[in-house]
Amino acid sequence: NAGVTQTPKFRVLKTGQSMTLLCAQDMNHEYMYWYRQDPGMGLRLIHYSVGEGTTAKGEVPDGYNVSRLKKQNFLLGLESAAPSQTSVYFCASSIGASPLHFGNGTRLTVT
Amino acid sequence: AQSVSQHNHHVILSEAASLELGCNYSYGGTVNLFWYVQYPGQHLQLLLKYFSGDPLVKGIKGFEAEFIKSKFSFNLRKPSVQWSDTAEYFCAVNAEGYQKVTFGTGTKLQVIP
Numbered sequence: 001n002a003g004v005t006q007t008p009k010f011r012v013l014k015t016g017q018s019m020t021l022l023c024a025q026d027m028n029h030e031y032m033y034w035y036r037q038d039p040g041m042g043l044r045l046i047h048y049s050v051g052e053g054t055t056a057k058g059e060v061p062d063g064y065n066v067s068r069l070k071k072q073n074f075l076l077g078l079e080s081a082a083p084s085q086t087s088v089y090f091c092a093s094s095i096g097a098s099p100l101h102f103g104n105g106t107r108l109t110v111t
Numbered sequence: 112a113q114s115v116s117q118h119n120h121h122v123i124l125s126e127a128a129s130l131e132l133g134c135n136y137s138y139g140g141t142v143n144l145f146w147y148v149q150y151p152g153q154h155l156q157l158l159l160k161y162f163s164g165d166p167l168v169k170g171i172k173g174f175e176a177e178f179i180k181s182k183f184s185f186n187l188r189k190p191s192v193q194w195s196d197t198a199e200y201f202c203a204v205n206a207e208g209y210q211k212v213t214f215g216t217g218t219k220l221q222v223i224p
Contacts, residue, residue: 031210040120042201042216043155050210058211090154099145100203100212102154 002026006091006103013081013110021076021106023091029101031094032074033058034066036087037105043090049074081110113138113206117215124192125223132187132218134176134202141207144185146176149199149217158200161185172196197222 004025013019023032030051035043035058045058049068063085065077074093078085086109092100118133136142143162147155159170166178176187185202202215 033212035214040216042117043214045211045213048211056210092155094212099157099160100147100155102156104154 004091004093004101004103006089006106008106009104010107011109013078013108015082015110017081018077018079019081019108020078021089021091021108023074023076023093023103024072025074025091025093025101026072027093027101028071029093029095030071031096032068033092033094033100034064034074034076035090035092036060037090038087046076046089081108083110086110113142113204113209113211113213115202115204115213115215117202117218119218120216121219121221123221123223126194127191128222130187130189130192130196130220132200132202132220134185134187134215135183136185136202136204137183138204138206143205143207144176144178145203145205145212146170146174146185146187147201147203147214149201151198155201158187192220192222194222194224196220 033048034046047066049055052071089106091103094100114137116135145160146158149155161168169175199217201217205212
């Protein structure tokens with residue numbers, strides 16, 4: 001049972017490049033989330049999904065897009081990366097209000 | 112909207128000292144409350160949770176938290192910390208009817224041997 005798996009683990013982008021972060025969960029969870037973690041700011045919600053085919057904006061959605069075409073996968077896209085998007089990105093999943101299960105994170109640096 | 116405040120950003124304790132980390136939330140209705148821990152270089156893991164019932168909640172590794180509704184607080188406690196408790200601790204809230212979980216800014220705990 002892998003839980004929540006994020007790929008890649010590390011990535012360096014140049015300003016203006018695009019990329020997609022993949023999150024996969026094998027727990028049949030309905031809810032999935034993307035957070036970014038920055039020093040002194042805790043975790044801030046980027047986008048989330050409450051089921052296959054649905055997505056919604058969180059606190060800091062600008063510059064990001066997401067898709068949930070399959071229940072087990074939640075993709076986070078950066079169309080044109082900016083240095084302000086340098087961060088550690090965490091994916092999480094849950095059943096409703098139950099505790100979140102987190103992936104191991106993706107460390108993204110934008111130069 | 113729900114929000115969470117953690118008062119202490121950085122706490123330094125000696126081993127065997129007692130720990131209390133503050134957490135206050137703002138939401139007038141029913142809430143689910145959580146404490147997560149993040150060890151260096153790792154992802155967040157659940158320490159304990161409160162959904163309903165006994166306001167004193169016991170979690171893993173000797174941690175406990177008390178929900179005080181009148182104070183909108185959910186403080187984390189441990190009677191005697193160990194060096195291995197060095198980590199960052201996050202309080203989180205999920206208000207009933209909301210699909211989102213909101214995190215506090217975290218408290219870094221450093222335990223000195």
